Amino acid sequence: MTLHLPFDNSYARLPGVFYARLDPTPVKAPGLLAFNTALAAELGVSPGEALEQAQVFSGNAVPEGAxxxxxxxxxxxxxxxxxxxxxxxxxxxxxVVDGQGRRRDVQLKGSGPTPFSRNGDGRAWLGPVLREYVVSEAMHALGIPTTRALAAVATGEEIRRETWLPGAVLTRVAASHIRVGTFQVFAARGQKDAVQRLTHYTIDRHYPEADGPRGLLVAVARAQAELVAAWMSVGFIHGVMNTDNCALSGETIDYGPCAFLDRFHPMRVYSSIDRMGRYAYGNQPNIAVWNVAQLATALITLADDQDAAVEEYTQIVQGMGETLRAAWLRRFRAKLGLSREEPGDAALIGDLMDRMAENQADFTNTFRALATGAARDQFLDPAAFDEWEAGWRRRLEGEPDPEVVMRAANPAFIPRNHRMEEMIAAAVAGDMAPFERLMSVLARPYEDQSEAADLMRPPTEDEEVPATFCGT
Structure with missing residues (x-):
């Protein structure tokens, strides 16, 4: 076999309480759909031939060292x-340990049932696999911490959801798959030794500068604050911010019913399973703090003086809100071309976003057009933008290179929901060209690409995708 992954499996060296060992379930007729050659090189993976890739990344062949x-x-x-x-x-x-010395997980998603499947089939269908492939790679190109996609393989089998759909397997690469929920399960079971072991492991792997459980909590709070601020700045809605989808590494993980905003509204929800709007766009900062509070609750079990730990950890969690707000302001200042800080900046940003919501302005196109003078065209009532613009122009006086700052902060291209649905429908019909085009354009989201101007267009009423779905 010429395909080679240089495995060094530290998580597998932890006690068996952390996992269940088993091989993937083979599939009928694996066929390679996509392979991320650039990521493979970064990981030190010798890619081999397409046939080998299909066998390994479908789970039909377990590579040496796995x-x-x-x-x-x-x-x-x-x-x-x-x-x-x-x-x-x-x-x-x-x-594997990549060329920069970073340890990275290589995981098959959709690889069959496990002891934790809870009567599920353990499989994934083609749509969510390609959605995660495209969106995770787009997020990487946007400069936002994220899991990555190494390969997508068709299984040659159909799986049952609402109807019969083509099956597929995604190979996901992550800094790790340690979640808030990983700590929660052992804390809830009273397995203090497991919580202690997991804490040491996580610190060693992700935050070696952290001093014990308190230092880990501080580091995770900071990482999550920066992550959610980054999501907000590109109009991303995770859609299912459960604690089992909150990675301690600070990466975006689990692209289920996720979406990017078209018309802006702070309480926009796309996830079909978020019926109460818990994970709406504007709620994401509060949920991030809530999730970190659950990690704090798990870590408190390690403290000798738990009352003192509750007081100290509560202050850390409460302070996360200000960290997140500062990160949000830094990113949105850049979106307006502002490098310096002034006291009225939050009000200026908030005023613009209120007007965007009232006038159904497209989130991505409005911010991108600030640098070209065409942002008013995004508003139902352009006068609403004009009224705001006067104050913004005054604020820009003395700012160095605001256009350069704006172009670096405001992407021209995002994975728009209606284009993703078109891509998935084409792939189901056997046409991968729309997938390949999206991958090419979204790899350069901050560049003007006139040949791809159609991918910047918001959906028409008939094209709009009101809900996105989890792959299960």
Missing amino acids: EPLAQLYAGHQFGNWNPQLGDGRAILLGE
Whole structure:
């Protein structure tokens, strides 16, 4: 086999309480749909031939050095506690250390049932696999911490959802798959030794400068604050910010019913399962703080003086709100071309976004057009923009290179929901050209690409995608 992954599997060296060992379930007729050559090179993976890639990344062939396992975790799902979740349709093949010395997980998603499947089939259908492939790589190109996509493979089998759909397997690469829910499951079971072991492991892997559980909590709070501010700045809605989807590494993980805003509204929801709007665009900062509070609750179990730990950890969690607000302001100042800080900046930004919501302005196109003078065209009532613009122009006086700052902060291209649906429909019909085009354009989101101007267009009323769905 010429395909080679240089595995070094530290998670598999942890005690067996953290996972269940098992191989992926083979599929009928694997066929390679996509392979990320650039990421493979970054990981030190020798790519081999397409046939080998299809066999390995479908789960039909376990590569040398892999130690396949499904990880155990729990979590709060839409605020409701579920005491045991775990990888129900994913198997961690192992870890590689990339060219920059970073340890990275290589995981198959849709690779068959595990002991944590809870009566699920353990499979994924083609749509969510390609959605995660495109969106995760687009997020990477946008400069936002994220899991990556290494390969997508068709299984040659159909799986049952609302109807019969073509199956596929995604190979996901992550800094790790350690989640808030990984800590929660052991804390809830009173397994203090496991929480302690997981804390040491996570610090060693992600935050070696952290001093014990308190230092880990501070580092994770900071990372999550920066991550959510980054999401907000590009109009991204995760859609399912459960604690089992909150990675301690600070990466975006689990692209289920996610979406990017078209017309801006702070309480916009796309996720079909978010019926109460818990994870709406504007709620994401509060939920991030709530999730970190659940991590704090798990870490408190390690403290000798738990009353003192509650007081100290509460202050850390409460301080996260200000960290997030500062990160949000920094990113949105840049979106307006502002490099310096002034006291009225938050009000200036908020005023613009209120007017955008009232006038159904497209989020991405409005901010991108600030640099060209065409932003008013995004408003139902252009006068609403004109009234705001006068104050913004005064604020820009003395700012160095505001156009350069704006172009670097405001992408021209995002994975728009209606284009994603078109791409998936084409792929189901056997046409991968729309997928390949999206991948090419979204790899350069901050560049003007006149030949791809159609991908900047918001959906018409008939094209609008009102809801996105989880792949299960």
